[in-house]
Every structure is written in C-alpha cells, then in structure tokens.
Amino acid sequence: MSGDERAIPAAVRMQQLLSGFEVSQALYVVAELGVATALLGGPRSVEELAAETGADSDALGRIIRFLAPLGVFRATDDGVEVTDLGRTLAEGPDDSVRGLARYWMETHYAPFGDLLHTARTGETAATKFLGKPFFDWVKESSHLAEVQNSAMADGGRSARGDLLDHYRLPEGNTIADIGGADGTLLAELLVKRPDSKGIVFDLPKVSAEAHETLAAAGLSDRTTVIGGDFFDAVPTADVYVMSAVLHDWSDSEAARILRSIADAAAPGARLVLVEMVMPEGDGPHVTKMVDLIMLAMVGGRERTETEWRSLLEEGGFTLDRIVSGSTGVMSAIEATLS
Numbered sequence: 001m002s003g004d005e006r007a008i009p010a011a012v013r014m015q016q017l018l019s020g021f022e023v024s025q026a027l028y029v030v031a032e033l034g035v036a037t038a039l040l041g042g043p044r045s046v047e048e049l050a051a052e053t054g055a056d057s058d059a060l061g062r063i064i065r066f067l068a069p070l071g072v073f074r075a076t077d078d079g080v081e082v083t084d085l086g087r088t089l090a091e092g093p094d095d096s097v098r099g100l101a102r103y104w105m106e107t108h109y110a111p112f113g114d115l116l117h118t119a120r121t122g123e124t125a126a127t128k129f130l131g132k133p134f135f136d137w138v139k140e141s142s143h144l145a146e147v148q149n150s151a152m153a154d155g156g157r158s159a160r161g162d163l164l165d166h167y168r169l170p171e172g173n174t175i176a177d178i179g180g181a182d183g184t185l186l187a188e189l190l191v192k193r194p195d196s197k198g199i200v201f202d203l204p205k206v207s208a209e210a211h212e213t214l215a216a217a218g219l220s221d222r223t224t225v226i227g228g229d230f231f232d233a234v235p236t237a238d239v240y241v242m243s244a245v246l247h248d249w250s251d252s253e254a255a256r257i258l259r260s261i262a263d264a265a266a267p268g269a270r271l272v273l274v275e276m277v278m279p280e281g282d283g284p285h286v287t288k289m290v291d292l293i294m295l296a297m298v299g300g301r302e303r304t305e306t307e308w309r310s311l312l313e314e315g316g317f318t319l320d321r322i323v324s325g326s327t328g329v330m331s332a333i334e335a336t337l338s
C-alpha cells in the first residue's frame with residue numbers, strides 16, 4: 001500500500017471513484033462550450049471566459065474549481081490557464097480528444113446507466129436504453145454521424161500513435177477501408193501510396209462525409225466513396241483495411257463481416273485489422289476500459305491474440321503477423337484470405 005492510499009480512508013477513495021459521473025460531465029462542459037479552446041491564447045478571468053463561451057460565470061467558475069485539482073486548469077495571477085492535460089479538450093491541438101468527449105457524453109453516457117441490465121442479462125445496455133441497436137440509432141441522424149466521425153478521427157489518431165509512421169500496407173492496387181467513416185485513415189494511408197486507388201465504405205450517412213476529407217487531402221481523383229451495409233456486401237479490393245470495426249461486434253457478427261469480405265475478394269487478398277490486442281493477465285491496459293464500452297454499447301468485445309486468430313479463421317482468413325507501434329495502443333493485424 002502506498003503512502004497516499006494510507007492517508008485517504010477507503011470510503012473516501014471509493015467516493016472519489018463514484019464521482020466519476022461528475023468528472024465526465026464537467027470535462028464535457030469544458031469541451032462542448034469551448035472553454036479549453038478559449039484558453040489556448042493564454043489565461044483569462046472566469047468572467048471573461050464565461051462571456052466568451054456563453055456560460056454562467058458562477059457555474060463555470062465552480063466547474064473549473066472542481067477540475068483544477070484533477071490537473072485540467074491552473075490558477076494564475078491573470079485568472080485561469082489550461083494545462084497540457086486540459087488542452088486535449090480544445091479544438092485544434094494534434095492530440096485533441098474534444099470530439100471523443102462530445103461523442104461519449106452525447107451518445108454513451110446515458111445508456112451506460114443501464115450497465116446493471118447488461119450485468120444481469122448479458123444484453124447490450126444501449127439497445128435497451130435506445131430501443132434499438134446503437135449503430136441503427138446513429139445512422140438515423142447526420143448530427144450523430146458527424147459527432148461519431150469526429151470522435152473516431154480523434155480517438156483513432158491517439159490510439160494508433162506512431163503505428164502508421166513505420167507500417168507499410170501489403171501491396172495491392174485497390175485498398176478498401178471497410179467501416180472507413182469519414183475517410184481520415186484511408187487518406188493517411190493513400191498519401192503514402194501514390195499508385196494505389198482507394199475506397200471508403202461505410203453506412204451511407206457516415207461515409208457521406210468522406211468526400212470532403214478525401215478532397216481536402218487531394219485524393220478525390222483516385223478514391224471512391226460507397227455507402228452500404230457490410231452485412232450485405234462490400235466492394236472488391238486487393239487490400240482490405242478495417243480499423244476499430246470488428247471489436248464492435250460479437251464473434252458471430254464479426255465472422256459474418258469477414259465472410260462478406262471473403263465473398264467479394266479473390267483468394268490471396270490481404271486484410272489489415274487495426275485493432276487492440278488484449279494482453280493476457282490482470283495488469284492495467286486500455287483494452288479493459290474499451291472492452292466495457294463494447295459490452296455496454298454494442299455487444300462487441302476486445303480480443304486476445306488467440307481470439308483474433310480463431311475469429312479470422314472462422315471468417316476464412318489466416319493471421320500472418322501482428323505489428324505494434326511504440327506509443328499507440330493499436331496494432332496492425334495482417335491476414336490473408338485462404
């Protein structure tokens with residue numbers, strides 16, 4: 001037991017853990033109102049900040065006071081300044097997770113209130129709360145699709161870390177990113193592959209945003225955006241990329257998605273899953289946090305290397321190798337269609 005743990009009684013530590021709901025919502029306020037963004041230019045008084053972000057200054061001051069001891073803000077002679085930690089809630093910095101804050105609080109927070117239901121029944125909390133599967137709910141709204149895409153772009157970048165800096169995709173003329181959202185990942189991959197063509201495939205409302213991303217990257221002339229359902233059919237390609245998709249689904253559903261690819265591709269086609277690999281054992285690892293989200297929100301799961309291998313086999317693929325970055329939590333899991 002550390003000195004700190006001895007100093008704080010267990011019941012107080014437990015209260016701190018239980019107050020996680022306050023932390024999540026207070027951080028969301030900072031992200032959504034643009035408080036962290038407003039502080040990028042330097043310290044401000046709470047009154048100035050409130051006026052700039054359309055907030056009540058007493059309420060905002062108390063939210064900032066609550067978050068300061070958690071390392072998000074710091075008091076200065078000129079008012080309040082944002083720390084490196086708090087800056088990640090601002091719009092603009094490379095390591096921003098503002099989109100993730102908005103996504104989790106606007107779409108995950110309320111359904112997580114039904115986690116007890118999941119624990120009792122094994123059923124997905126979000127399906128009970130929303131009255132329909134999570135992605136069916138998201139696909140009905142362009143706003144939610146935008147919030148989800150922005151979170152995936154943020155979260156994906158930080159989770160991948162330097163993985164793609166060192167990684168070379170397998171050879172192939174056409175690269176299809178299945179569940180490719182707004183095309184952020186495909187754009188990053190295609191810039192390094194000037195001779196390849198690319199396809200972004202996702203649900204229609206979600207993939208619609210990819211036109212803009214690909215145009216901004218100067219890739220419109222060698223990319224296609226296709227809206228569809230990967231349980232029905234996917235386009236033909238030489239190399240398939242699927243990033244943070246299969247972890248959203250149960251083993252039987254994930255195997256169906258893999259079989260859709262197997263139906264569209266020729267034997268020998270390559271598949272690269274950009275996913276986390278759950279380590280064996282009880283140590284701390286981000287996959288354990290994400291796994292609970294998968295459990296409660298979509299009925300998916302994080303998988304160990306052994307579980308990835310057998311899922312791929314069930315879908316008709318052979319796992320070739322797993323490449324990990326030095327800083328990110330995601331790996332490239334390469335496989336070949338048998």
Ligand SMILES: C[S@@+](CC[C@H](N)C(=O)[O-])C[C@H]1O[C@@H](n2cnc3c(N)ncnc32)[C@H](O)[C@@H]1O
Pocket residue numbers: 135152153156178179180181185201202203206228229230231242243244245248
């Ligand atoms: C967790 S996000 C990952 C997005 C992106 N690949 C990334 O790494 O940032 C899962 C993606 O799967 C898409 N998706 C869900 N159900 C789908 C379906 N039935 N057909 C096609 N795409 C689907 C979602 O719209 C979403 O963009």
